[in-house]
Amino acid sequence: MGNNREVASISKATIGRMPAYLRYLKEQEKAGEKTISSTQIAEELGLNAVQVRKDLAVISTVAGKPKLGFEIGELIADINRILGYDNVTDAVLVGAGGLGRALVGYEGFKNYGLNIVAAFDAAAELIGREIGGVRIYGAEEIVPMVKRLNVRIGIITVPQGEAQRVADALIEGGVRAIWNFAPANLVLPSNVAVKNEDMAASLAILSMRLAEILNNEK
Amino acid sequence: MGNNREVASISKATIGRMPAYLRYLKEQEKAGEKTISSTQIAEELGLNAVQVRKDLAVISTVAGKPKLGFEIGELIADINRILGYDNVTDAVLVGAGGLGRALVGYEGFKNYGLNIVAAFDAAAELIGREIGGVRIYGAEEIVPMVKRLNVRIGIITVPQGEAQRVADALIEGGVRAIWNFAPANLVLPSNVAVKNEDMAASLAILSMRLAEILNNEK
DNA sequence: TAGATTGTTAATCGATTAACAATC
DNA sequence: TAGATTGTTAATCGATTAACAATC
Numbered sequence A, B: 001m002g003n004n005r006e007v008a009s010i011s012k013a014t015i016g017r018m019p020a021y022l023r024y025l026k027e028q029e030k031a032g033e034k035t036i037s038s039t040q041i042a043e044e045l046g047l048n049a050v051q052v053r054k055d056l057a058v059i060s061t062v063a064g065k066p067k068l069g070f071e072i073g074e075l076i077a078d079i080n081r082i083l084g085y086d087n088v089t090d091a092v093l094v095g096a097g098g099l100g101r102a103l104v105g106y107e108g109f110k111n112y113g114l115n116i117v118a119a120f121d122a123a124a125e126l127i128g129r130e131i132g133g134v135r136i137y138g139a140e141e142i143v144p145m146v147k148r149l150n151v152r153i154g155i156i157t158v159p160q161g162e163a164q165r166v167a168d169a170l171i172e173g174g175v176r177a178i179w180n181f182a183p184a185n186l187v188l189p190s191n192v193a194v195k196n197e198d199m200a201a202s203l204a205i206l207s208m209r210l211a212e213i214l215n216n217e218k
Numbered sequence C, D: 001t002a003g004a005t006t007g008t009t010a011a012t013c014g015a016t017t018a019a020c021a022a023t024c
Helices: A002-008 A012-030 A038-045 A049-059 A072-082 A098-105 A107-112 A139-149 A160-173 A199-217 B002-008 B012-030 B038-045 B049-059 B072-082 B098-105 B107-112 B139-149 B160-173 B199-216
Strands: A089-094 A114-121 A134-138 A153-156 A177-180 A193-196 B089-094 B114-121 B134-138 B153-156 B177-180 B193-196
Touching: A012 A038, A012 A049, A012 A072, A012 B199, A038 A049, A049 A072, A089 A098, A089 A139, A089 A160, A098 A114, A098 B098, A107 A114, A107 B199, A114 A139, A134 A139, A139 A160, A153 A160, A153 B199, A160 A177, A177 B199, A193 B199, A199 B012, A199 B107, A199 B153, A199 B177, A199 B193, B012 B038, B012 B049, B012 B072, B038 B049, B049 B072, B089 B098, B089 B139, B089 B160, B098 B114, B107 B114, B114 B139, B134 B139, B139 B160, B153 B160, B160 B177
Parallel strands: A089 A114, A089 A153, A114 A134, A153 A177, A177 A193, B089 B114, B089 B153, B114 B134, B153 B177, B177 B193
Antiparallel strands: none
């Protein structure tokens, strides 16, 4: 409990920056560095140095040392712990189309503590096939399988029109967190976490910044 | 210029919500509705009604009417215009692995005004092949092709270690906006827009919310 | 010691939400 | 008319940044 309460108190913004810190720290460690300053991290990642120090203060068990900076090995261990990369969580994926297959086949999730244990699709010709060692089951198996495997995270990569039904099935099975790649506005109970991976929103923000940049040059 | 300046003044948060509004409004239009209230939109999308009204005030040319609400057709037209969905922008994609192929093959981008005109990969066995009508070229073609096609948006779906080199090549060719799906911290000139699609960050935020929810129940 | 770097307090900024008068 | 709904001003909230004393 103490541990969970600790995790819950970290802001969303800070948590979101952790993976970038982790990547950079690992790079530096590989390059043989032992310590690093907040200034250097900030410069490399395009952040403010105070922000970096605050972020690190929240997640780290050890303080930085004036003149020296932070111990890289310590920080890496702390971030791994905070992000839960030390222990693996099971997930299921629904929608074995192009994106779904890409995600199931992505080796990188192992480093993020995520393990996809089963995939589902409505298309008869996909059922029974395997992608990267993960078997594809029929959509009607979602509820019983999620229950049986006791899975808490579901990934949705189906077309827009099916996303809500899939989400409902996942939740009926016991899923409590949904990673939604479908361009759909899911309506869900408040005790289920959602992260919408809204490509249209990302692209809109990128396009706006591009317009600003091109406009500033004129 | 007036038009661009207008676009530039809209906040990132507001722009990011537009695609969700658009999807919901289109649904309602299809269902035969003519007008809609900010309250209804807010409820459906899990937002605050004042926030919805402020967002709509920023992008719309017409005001809502007390008692009636907003005209759905108007709003759809306004959002399409603001997001630039009326005219198509060309882009190139580098990295024809699982994720890259999924993105190139995704029909939905057409609705978002994005048109992928060429793909690149370092793997000899992929070069010359086509995905969804888009041809794959060798990595050494990036600079000349981007120059020739006069493309401003580049999508990166290569492994971490190659991302920086690919970004440099895209920029050398003239790209001014990078949509980065690689788990890498790109270092870029300030006159290039970037949107990092950091899966690890998304997953970290989702996991944290899940932990909070499960913790609250105890 | 001198100076680089830390951690913390206060100020600023941006976005969200509350309160409420205006109006169809 | 009465009431639902708008648009706007002020308050709040959360996150970032500036200022600065502490310290290795």
